[in-house]
Amino acid sequence: MVVKVYGPAYASPKRVLLCLVEKEIEFETVPPFGFLPVIQDGDYTLFESRAxxxxxxxxxxxxxxxxxGKTIEDQGIVNQWLEVEAHNYHPPLITLVNHIMFSPHFGIVRSEQVIEESEEKLGKVLDIYEDRLSKSKYLAGDFFSLADLSHIPFTNYLVGPIGKGYMIKDRKHVSAWWDDISSRPSWLKVLEICK
Amino acid sequence: MVVKVYGPAYASPKRVLLCLVEKEIEFETVPPFGFLPVIQDGDYTLFESRAxxxxxxxxxxxxxxxxxGKTIEDQGIVNQWLEVEAHNYHPPLITLVNHIMFSPHFGIVRSEQVIEESEEKLGKVLDIYEDRLSKSKYLAGDFFSLADLSHIPFTNYLVGPIGKGYMIKDRKHVSAWWDDISSRPSWLKVLEICK
Structure with missing residues (x-):
């Protein structure tokens, strides 16, 4: 059974593709509808990328x-950082994406004040990451996990089209982490598929 | 080993307490510090309520x-609705909590426009829930799960101190679901512990 993934052009579906490549699962991509991303695996349908x-x-x-992660305790730490990504890292970053990349489309009016505030919020989260990544190679420990993977597609916007790569580069441990995770063959493959 | 839960006075830690009661796990509550909620279980520490x-x-x-849920497929659906709670239901609700219950504390300035917009957003999510709950007793299927549990503490603010219980009562299936989940002995016990 080949998994169908809807809407590969966007960043959240890329999060899903990245996971499927890492897990060596066959898939095909389909143009989007409604909620994004959505997968269909036989007659099983699921939405919400992190689910x-x-x-x-x-x-x-x-x-x-x-x-x-190997143990339930490791899995708890993976989930913890996946929640931090969802609730602390992603919200200011998606605001930057919307105001810098997507304005004036989708009715979004660019606001310099919102951009400034979002960059400040994201910077504070990255300071916490810098501290964390000075103590462990990846967010949840010494192994690459969903917690790291979930950051890749939108951070790729930050260092690319958003033009704020200095937020990563200026933080030594965050920068080394980003160089590591963004050069994984799985991510290069997703970029190739979606170009 | 008794699990320590920090900050029982707030709603997110109540989400954790509710889970511990359902799972029949011994715990003690401790006044808060920093990130909320936090648990300490021996030398294992975890933050972020849903983790x-x-x-x-x-x-x-x-x-x-x-x-x-019993199968991996059921667990996928539980996770899907837990993500909907986190990303769609919770954000407008916490905004209502902040503007109605906590303003003018914590530097929050009450805005009628923000309140109106948040109520509209939350109403749209509740319309999706109404449809979903017309087809299954609980969000993830015919069984009570983390997806339902995670809604209880903040929805209790909505129907109580926020004074917008009509948002629940006016939707037949949402109302029956709320009556069911909010009368579970575990929630009554958490309210008793935290009063």
Whole structure:
């Protein structure tokens, strides 16, 4: 059964593709509809990117890269940083994406004040990451996990079209982490598929 | 080993307490510090409420209420609705909490426009819930799960101190769901502990 992934042009579906490549799961991409991303796996349908990541990481635990951690305690730490990504890192970053990349489309009016405030918020989160990554190679420990993976597609906007790569480069440990995770063959493959 | 839960006075830690009661896990509450909620379980520390819920639901899968679902597919649906709670339901609700309950504390200036917009956003999410709950008793299916549990503490603010209980009552299936989940002995116990 080939997994169908809807809407590969956007960043959240790329998060899902990245997970499928790491897990060595066959898929095909389909133009988008409604909620994004959505997967169809036989007659099973799931939306919300992080729920999809968890589903495949669990279902194919022993295939491809282990993205969950070996023990329940490690998995707790992976989930903790995945929540930090969702609730602290992603909101100011998606605001930057909307105001810098997508304005004036989708009815978004660019606001310099919002951009400035979002950059400040994101900087504070990156300071916490800098501290964390000075103590461990990846966010959840010494292994690459869903917590790291989930950052890749939108951070790629930050260092690329948003033009704020200095937010990563100016932080030594964050910069080394980004160089590591963004050069994984899985991410290069997703970029190739979606170009 | 008794689990320590920091900051029981607030709603997010109540989400954790509710999970511990459902899972029949012993705990003690401790006044808050920094990030909220935090648990200490021996020398293991975890923050972010939904990561804590997942940790205990998984670690004690066969003890107390099963909050994850029996199959990996069911768990995927639980995670999907837990993400909807986190990204769609919670943000407008916490904005209502801040502007109605906590203004003018914490430097929050009450804005009627923000309140109106947040109520409209939350109403649209509740319309999706109304449709979903017309087809299944609980969000993830015919069983109570983390997806339902995670809604309880903040929805209790909505129907109580925020004074917008009509948003629940005016939707037949949402109302029946709320009556069901908010009368669980675990929630009554958490309210008793935290009063």
């Amino acid at each position: 999809i990541l968890r589903y495949y990481a669990e279902k194919y635990k022993s295939q491809g890269t282990d993205l969950l | 804590i819920l997942r940790y205990y639901a998984e670690k004690y899968k066969s003890q107390g209420t099963d909050l994850l």
